[in-house]
Amino acid sequence: MIIPTSLARRCLGIAIALSLTTTARADDVATRFERIVAEGLPTTFAIHHRAVDGDEGTSSLMTIDERLPVELAFPDGTTGSMYAGTLDGHDIVATRHDGHVELDDERHLTRRVTDMTPTPHATRNRRAQALAQDGSPRTVNVHFLLHENLRERFTADDIHHDYVAWWLKDMTKTILPFMRIVVHYHMSDMPEAEGSPSHMMPGGIMRLDLRNANALQVVADAAEVMFARVDGTADAHLNKLVMLVGGELKGNIDGMAYQRGAAAIASVDGSYRVVAHELGHLFGAEHDDGAVLYRGGWWCESNMYPVVFQLRSKCYAYTRENQRRIRNYAIAGPESVFAGATPIED
Numbered sequence: 001m002i003i004p005t006s007l008a009r010r011c012l013g014i015a016i017a018l019s020l021t022t023t024a025r026a027d028d029v030a031t032r033f034e035r036i037v038a039e040g041l042p043t044t045f046a047i048h049h050r051a052v053d054g055d056e057g058t059s060s061l062m063t064i065d066e067r068l069p070v071e072l073a074f075p076d077g078t079t080g081s082m083y084a085g086t087l088d089g090h091d092i093v094a095t096r097h098d099g100h101v102e103l104d105d106e107r108h109l110t111r112r113v114t115d116m117t118p119t120p121h122a123t124r125n126r127r128a129q130a131l132a133q134d135g136s137p138r139t140v141n142v143h144f145l146l147h148e149n150l151r152e153r154f155t156a157d158d159i160h161h162d163y164v165a166w167w168l169k170d171m172t173k174t175i176l177p178f179m180r181i182v183v184h185y186h187m188s189d190m191p192e193a194e195g196s197p198s199h200m201m202p203g204g205i206m207r208l209d210l211r212n213a214n215a216l217q218v219v220a221d222a223a224e225v226m227f228a229r230v231d232g233t234a235d236a237h238l239n240k241l242v243m244l245v246g247g248e249l250k251g252n253i254d255g256m257a258y259q260r261g262a263a264a265i266a267s268v269d270g271s272y273r274v275v276a277h278e279l280g281h282l283f284g285a286e287h288d289d290g291a292v293l294y295r296g297g298w299w300c301e302s303n304m305y306p307v308v309f310q311l312r313s314k315c316y317a318y319t320r321e322n323q324r325r326i327r328n329y330a331i332a333g334p335e336s337v338f339a340g341a342t343p344i345e346d
Protein backbone atom coordinates (compact mmCIF):
# COMPACT_ATOMS: atom_id res chain seq x y z
CA MET A 1 0.00 0.00 0.00
CA ILE A 2 1.23 3.47 -0.77
CA ILE A 3 0.97 5.87 2.16
CA PRO A 4 -0.09 9.27 0.88
CA THR A 5 2.28 12.06 1.77
CA SER A 6 -0.44 14.01 3.56
CA LEU A 7 -0.84 11.14 6.04
CA ALA A 8 2.93 10.88 6.56
CA ARG A 9 3.04 14.61 7.23
CA ARG A 10 0.22 14.39 9.71
CA CYS A 11 1.91 11.50 11.58
CA LEU A 12 5.08 13.56 11.89
CA GLY A 13 3.08 16.43 13.37
CA ILE A 14 1.61 14.05 15.93
CA ALA A 15 5.04 12.69 16.88
CA ILE A 16 6.28 16.21 17.57
CA ALA A 17 3.21 17.12 19.56
CA LEU A 18 3.51 13.95 21.67
CA SER A 19 7.07 14.76 22.67
CA LEU A 20 5.82 18.04 24.11
CA THR A 21 3.15 16.49 26.31
CA THR A 22 4.87 13.55 27.97
CA THR A 23 4.67 15.28 31.35
CA ALA A 24 0.88 14.79 31.49
CA ARG A 25 -0.19 12.39 34.26
CA ALA A 26 -1.51 9.01 33.20
CA ASP A 27 -4.50 9.19 35.57
CA ASP A 28 -5.83 12.16 33.61
CA VAL A 29 -6.31 9.93 30.60
CA ALA A 30 -9.86 8.68 31.25
CA THR A 31 -11.14 12.18 31.94
CA ARG A 32 -9.49 13.61 28.86
CA PHE A 33 -10.77 10.69 26.80
CA GLU A 34 -14.33 11.31 27.97
CA ARG A 35 -14.03 15.00 27.16
CA ILE A 36 -12.87 14.26 23.61
CA VAL A 37 -15.56 11.68 22.83
CA ALA A 38 -18.23 13.93 24.35
CA GLU A 39 -17.50 16.50 21.64
CA GLY A 40 -18.99 14.14 19.06
CA LEU A 41 -18.26 10.88 17.26
CA PRO A 42 -16.56 9.70 15.21
CA THR A 43 -13.40 11.45 16.34
CA THR A 44 -9.70 10.89 15.70
CA PHE A 45 -6.79 11.77 17.95
CA ALA A 46 -3.21 10.84 18.70
CA ILE A 47 -2.44 8.60 21.66
CA HIS A 48 0.54 6.99 23.32
CA HIS A 49 -0.08 3.45 24.53
CA ARG A 50 1.76 0.43 25.93
CA ALA A 51 1.03 -3.22 26.65
CA VAL A 52 -0.44 -3.71 30.13
CA ASP A 53 2.33 -6.20 30.97
CA GLY A 54 5.12 -3.88 29.87
CA ASP A 55 6.96 -2.67 26.70
CA GLU A 56 8.17 0.83 26.10
CA GLY A 57 5.00 1.97 24.34
CA THR A 58 4.28 3.54 21.03
CA SER A 59 2.31 6.36 19.39
CA SER A 60 -0.72 5.82 17.16
CA LEU A 61 -3.67 7.50 15.61
CA MET A 62 -6.89 6.30 17.24
CA THR A 63 -10.39 6.75 15.88
CA ILE A 64 -13.41 6.24 18.11
CA ASP A 65 -16.41 5.53 15.90
CA GLU A 66 -19.20 4.92 18.38
CA ARG A 67 -20.08 4.34 21.98
CA LEU A 68 -21.34 0.81 22.46
CA PRO A 69 -24.74 0.40 24.16
CA VAL A 70 -23.07 -1.25 27.14
CA GLU A 71 -22.60 -0.28 30.78
CA LEU A 72 -20.09 -2.02 33.02
CA ALA A 73 -20.50 -2.41 36.79
CA PHE A 74 -17.50 -3.76 38.72
CA PRO A 75 -17.52 -5.40 42.18
CA ASP A 76 -15.92 -2.34 43.78
CA GLY A 77 -18.83 -0.15 42.67
CA THR A 78 -16.95 1.50 39.81
CA THR A 79 -18.49 1.71 36.36
CA GLY A 80 -17.17 1.66 32.85
CA SER A 81 -18.13 2.41 29.29
CA MET A 82 -17.09 0.93 25.97
CA TYR A 83 -16.35 2.26 22.50
CA ALA A 84 -15.63 0.77 19.07
CA GLY A 85 -12.97 2.21 16.81
CA THR A 86 -9.62 1.70 15.16
CA LEU A 87 -5.96 1.98 16.14
CA ASP A 88 -3.80 2.76 13.11
CA GLY A 89 -6.58 1.33 10.97
CA HIS A 90 -7.08 -1.93 12.93
CA ASP A 91 -10.34 -2.61 14.75
CA ILE A 92 -10.21 -2.15 18.50
CA VAL A 93 -12.65 -1.94 21.35
CA ALA A 94 -11.86 0.65 24.01
CA THR A 95 -12.94 0.32 27.65
CA ARG A 96 -12.96 3.35 29.94
CA HIS A 97 -12.87 2.24 33.57
CA ASP A 98 -11.58 3.72 36.80
CA GLY A 99 -9.22 6.37 35.43
CA HIS A 100 -7.90 4.16 32.64
CA VAL A 101 -8.63 3.59 28.98
CA GLU A 102 -7.65 0.17 27.70
CA LEU A 103 -7.74 -1.17 24.17
CA ASP A 104 -8.41 -4.72 23.02
CA ASP A 105 -7.99 -6.12 19.54
CA GLU A 106 -8.60 -9.51 17.99
CA ARG A 107 -5.17 -10.73 19.19
CA HIS A 108 -6.29 -10.43 22.84
CA LEU A 109 -3.43 -8.10 23.71
CA THR A 110 -4.64 -5.39 26.05
CA ARG A 111 -2.97 -2.03 25.68
CA ARG A 112 -3.34 0.91 28.03
CA VAL A 113 -3.58 4.46 26.78
CA THR A 114 -0.87 6.39 28.63
CA ASP A 115 -1.26 9.77 27.00
CA MET A 116 -3.42 11.70 24.61
CA THR A 117 -2.26 14.54 22.44
CA PRO A 118 -4.04 17.87 22.50
CA THR A 119 -3.22 18.49 18.86
CA PRO A 120 -5.83 20.10 16.63
CA HIS A 121 -6.88 16.52 15.89
CA ALA A 122 -7.76 15.97 19.54
CA THR A 123 -9.90 19.05 19.92
CA ARG A 124 -11.52 19.12 16.50
CA ASN A 125 -13.79 16.18 15.96
CA ARG A 126 -14.72 14.93 12.54
CA ARG A 127 -17.90 16.89 12.34
CA ALA A 128 -15.89 20.03 12.93
CA GLN A 129 -13.42 18.97 10.24
CA ALA A 130 -16.37 18.42 7.96
CA LEU A 131 -17.32 22.08 8.08
CA ALA A 132 -16.01 24.65 5.64
CA GLN A 133 -14.22 27.69 7.05
CA ASP A 134 -17.46 29.69 7.12
CA GLY A 135 -19.12 26.96 9.20
CA SER A 136 -21.35 25.60 6.42
CA PRO A 137 -21.24 21.87 5.61
CA ARG A 138 -18.61 20.87 3.07
CA THR A 139 -20.02 19.79 -0.26
CA VAL A 140 -19.46 16.72 -2.41
CA ASN A 141 -20.24 17.40 -6.08
CA VAL A 142 -20.90 14.37 -8.25
CA HIS A 143 -21.36 15.04 -11.96
CA PHE A 144 -22.85 12.28 -14.11
CA LEU A 145 -22.45 12.49 -17.89
CA LEU A 146 -25.05 10.46 -19.77
CA HIS A 147 -23.41 9.01 -22.88
CA GLU A 148 -25.47 9.23 -26.05
CA ASN A 149 -25.55 5.43 -26.36
CA LEU A 150 -27.92 5.00 -23.41
CA ARG A 151 -30.35 7.84 -24.00
CA GLU A 152 -32.84 5.81 -26.04
CA ARG A 153 -33.30 3.45 -23.11
CA PHE A 154 -32.76 5.65 -20.06
CA THR A 155 -33.71 9.11 -18.90
CA ALA A 156 -31.73 10.90 -16.22
CA ASP A 157 -34.63 10.04 -13.89
CA ASP A 158 -34.28 6.31 -14.61
CA ILE A 159 -30.56 6.48 -13.87
CA HIS A 160 -31.21 8.37 -10.68
CA HIS A 161 -33.75 5.86 -9.34
CA ASP A 162 -31.92 2.68 -10.33
CA TYR A 163 -28.29 3.51 -9.61
CA VAL A 164 -27.91 6.68 -7.58
CA ALA A 165 -30.83 7.26 -5.17
CA TRP A 166 -29.99 4.37 -2.82
CA TRP A 167 -26.28 5.26 -2.96
CA LEU A 168 -27.11 8.83 -1.92
CA LYS A 169 -29.24 7.61 0.98
CA ASP A 170 -26.40 5.41 2.24
CA MET A 171 -23.79 8.16 1.81
CA THR A 172 -25.82 10.87 3.53
CA LYS A 173 -27.41 8.75 6.28
CA THR A 174 -24.56 6.42 7.17
CA ILE A 175 -21.20 7.46 5.75
CA LEU A 176 -21.04 11.25 5.46
CA PRO A 177 -24.01 12.56 7.48
CA PHE A 178 -22.06 15.76 8.13
CA MET A 179 -21.55 16.65 4.45
CA ARG A 180 -23.85 17.87 1.70
CA ILE A 181 -23.98 16.01 -1.61
CA VAL A 182 -24.97 17.73 -4.83
CA VAL A 183 -25.59 15.50 -7.84
CA HIS A 184 -25.57 16.96 -11.34
CA TYR A 185 -26.89 15.00 -14.35
CA HIS A 186 -25.60 16.22 -17.71
CA MET A 187 -26.95 15.44 -21.16
CA SER A 188 -25.24 18.35 -22.89
CA ASP A 189 -21.76 18.12 -24.33
CA MET A 190 -20.58 21.17 -22.51
CA PRO A 191 -21.55 21.40 -18.87
CA GLU A 192 -20.04 24.40 -17.21
CA ALA A 193 -16.95 23.99 -15.13
CA GLU A 194 -17.37 24.28 -11.36
CA GLY A 195 -18.35 27.88 -10.76
CA SER A 196 -16.79 29.09 -13.96
CA PRO A 197 -18.81 29.38 -17.17
CA SER A 198 -15.67 30.28 -19.08
CA HIS A 199 -14.17 26.80 -18.70
CA MET A 200 -16.08 24.42 -20.91
CA MET A 201 -15.69 20.69 -21.30
CA PRO A 202 -14.12 19.45 -24.48
CA GLY A 203 -16.87 18.95 -27.04
CA GLY A 204 -17.98 15.52 -28.18
CA ILE A 205 -17.41 13.67 -24.92
CA MET A 206 -20.99 12.36 -24.91
CA ARG A 207 -20.09 10.35 -28.02
CA LEU A 208 -16.84 9.07 -26.51
CA ASP A 209 -15.61 5.93 -28.30
CA LEU A 210 -15.83 3.25 -25.61
CA ARG A 211 -13.50 0.92 -27.50
CA ASN A 212 -10.81 3.56 -27.10
CA ALA A 213 -8.19 2.25 -24.66
CA ASN A 214 -7.81 5.80 -23.35
CA ALA A 215 -11.53 6.35 -22.68
CA LEU A 216 -10.98 6.78 -18.94
CA GLN A 217 -8.21 9.27 -19.57
CA VAL A 218 -10.55 11.31 -21.79
CA VAL A 219 -13.02 11.55 -18.90
CA ALA A 220 -10.18 12.43 -16.51
CA ASP A 221 -9.05 15.21 -18.86
CA ALA A 222 -12.61 16.55 -18.91
CA ALA A 223 -12.65 16.43 -15.08
CA GLU A 224 -9.42 18.36 -14.98
CA VAL A 225 -10.96 21.12 -17.10
CA MET A 226 -14.22 21.13 -15.14
CA PHE A 227 -12.56 21.23 -11.75
CA ALA A 228 -9.55 23.39 -12.62
CA ARG A 229 -10.85 26.27 -10.55
CA VAL A 230 -11.02 24.22 -7.34
CA ASP A 231 -7.86 22.14 -7.82
CA GLY A 232 -5.42 22.67 -4.97
CA THR A 233 -8.18 23.78 -2.56
CA ALA A 234 -9.08 21.76 0.52
CA ASP A 235 -12.18 20.32 -1.14
CA ALA A 236 -10.84 19.63 -4.65
CA HIS A 237 -11.12 15.90 -3.99
CA LEU A 238 -14.87 16.20 -3.32
CA ASN A 239 -15.54 16.85 -7.04
CA LYS A 240 -16.17 13.72 -9.11
CA LEU A 241 -17.03 13.10 -12.75
CA VAL A 242 -18.63 9.79 -13.73
CA MET A 243 -19.51 8.96 -17.32
CA LEU A 244 -22.47 6.55 -17.56
CA VAL A 245 -22.62 4.44 -20.69
CA GLY A 246 -24.55 1.53 -22.20
CA GLY A 247 -22.91 -1.76 -23.15
CA GLU A 248 -19.54 -3.13 -22.16
CA LEU A 249 -16.27 -1.28 -22.05
CA LYS A 250 -13.12 -2.43 -23.81
CA GLY A 251 -12.03 -5.72 -22.22
CA ASN A 252 -15.61 -6.77 -21.37
CA ILE A 253 -15.66 -4.83 -18.14
CA ASP A 254 -18.48 -2.80 -16.61
CA GLY A 255 -16.52 0.08 -15.19
CA MET A 256 -13.23 1.71 -14.44
CA ALA A 257 -12.05 4.48 -12.18
CA TYR A 258 -9.02 6.27 -10.86
CA GLN A 259 -8.46 5.08 -7.29
CA ARG A 260 -8.86 8.23 -5.12
CA GLY A 261 -9.14 10.22 -8.34
CA ALA A 262 -11.74 12.41 -10.04
CA ALA A 263 -12.96 10.36 -13.00
CA ALA A 264 -14.77 7.07 -13.63
CA ILE A 265 -16.79 5.29 -16.32
CA ALA A 266 -19.62 2.92 -15.42
CA SER A 267 -21.89 0.86 -17.65
CA VAL A 268 -25.54 0.77 -16.67
CA ASP A 269 -25.73 -2.64 -18.35
CA GLY A 270 -23.50 -4.02 -15.61
CA SER A 271 -24.62 -4.81 -12.10
CA TYR A 272 -26.98 -2.42 -10.31
CA ARG A 273 -24.11 -1.69 -7.95
CA VAL A 274 -21.59 -0.69 -10.64
CA VAL A 275 -22.10 3.06 -10.16
CA ALA A 276 -21.63 2.78 -6.38
CA HIS A 277 -18.61 0.54 -7.05
CA GLU A 278 -16.83 3.04 -9.28
CA LEU A 279 -17.75 5.94 -6.99
CA GLY A 280 -16.32 3.85 -4.15
CA HIS A 281 -12.97 3.73 -5.96
CA LEU A 282 -13.05 7.51 -6.39
CA PHE A 283 -13.59 7.89 -2.63
CA GLY A 284 -10.81 5.43 -1.64
CA ALA A 285 -12.83 2.24 -1.05
CA GLU A 286 -11.04 -1.01 -1.96
CA HIS A 287 -11.89 -4.45 -3.34
CA ASP A 288 -9.98 -6.11 -0.48
CA ASP A 289 -12.41 -4.63 2.02
CA GLY A 290 -15.44 -5.71 0.00
CA ALA A 291 -17.28 -8.80 1.25
CA VAL A 292 -20.11 -11.22 0.76
CA LEU A 293 -22.44 -10.67 3.70
CA TYR A 294 -25.40 -12.69 4.97
CA ARG A 295 -28.39 -10.40 5.31
CA GLY A 296 -32.09 -11.03 5.47
CA GLY A 297 -31.65 -14.78 4.97
CA TRP A 298 -29.52 -14.64 1.83
CA TRP A 299 -25.99 -13.82 0.67
CA CYS A 300 -25.32 -10.39 -0.73
CA GLU A 301 -22.34 -8.67 -2.32
CA SER A 302 -21.15 -5.39 -0.83
CA ASN A 303 -20.60 -2.53 -3.26
CA MET A 304 -16.84 -3.07 -3.58
CA TYR A 305 -16.84 -6.88 -3.77
CA PRO A 306 -14.99 -7.47 -7.05
CA VAL A 307 -16.91 -10.53 -8.28
CA VAL A 308 -20.52 -10.45 -9.45
CA PHE A 309 -22.37 -13.76 -9.08
CA GLN A 310 -26.00 -13.59 -10.18
CA LEU A 311 -27.35 -15.96 -7.52
CA ARG A 312 -26.22 -13.60 -4.79
CA SER A 313 -28.16 -10.43 -4.12
CA LYS A 314 -26.63 -7.00 -3.66
CA CYS A 315 -26.23 -5.47 -0.21
CA TYR A 316 -26.50 -1.93 -1.63
CA ALA A 317 -23.98 -0.92 1.00
CA TYR A 318 -20.26 -0.65 1.62
CA THR A 319 -18.66 -2.77 4.32
CA ARG A 320 -17.79 -1.02 7.56
CA GLU A 321 -14.11 -0.97 6.54
CA ASN A 322 -14.90 0.75 3.27
CA GLN A 323 -17.28 3.17 4.98
CA ARG A 324 -14.32 4.18 7.11
CA ARG A 325 -12.06 4.55 4.07
CA ILE A 326 -14.60 6.76 2.33
CA ARG A 327 -15.13 8.89 5.44
CA ASN A 328 -11.39 9.33 5.99
CA TYR A 329 -10.87 10.22 2.35
CA ALA A 330 -13.75 12.70 2.29
CA ILE A 331 -12.52 14.50 5.40
CA ALA A 332 -8.77 14.53 4.78
CA GLY A 333 -8.47 13.95 1.04
CA PRO A 334 -5.50 14.65 -1.20
CA GLU A 335 -4.85 18.25 -2.19
CA SER A 336 -5.04 17.35 -5.86
CA VAL A 337 -7.07 14.54 -7.36
CA PHE A 338 -5.12 14.72 -10.57
CA ALA A 339 -1.72 13.70 -9.21
CA GLY A 340 -0.92 10.14 -8.22
CA ALA A 341 -4.32 8.50 -8.72
CA THR A 342 -4.12 4.94 -10.09
CA PRO A 343 -6.45 3.66 -12.82
CA ILE A 344 -8.44 0.57 -11.77
CA GLU A 345 -10.42 -1.54 -14.20
CA ASP A 346 -13.70 -2.82 -12.80
Ligand SMILES: [Zn+2]
Binds near residue numbers: 277281287306345346
Ligand atom coordinates in the same frame (compact mmCIF):
# COMPACT_ATOMS: atom_id res chain seq x y z
ZN1 LIG B 1 -13.34 -2.16 -8.69
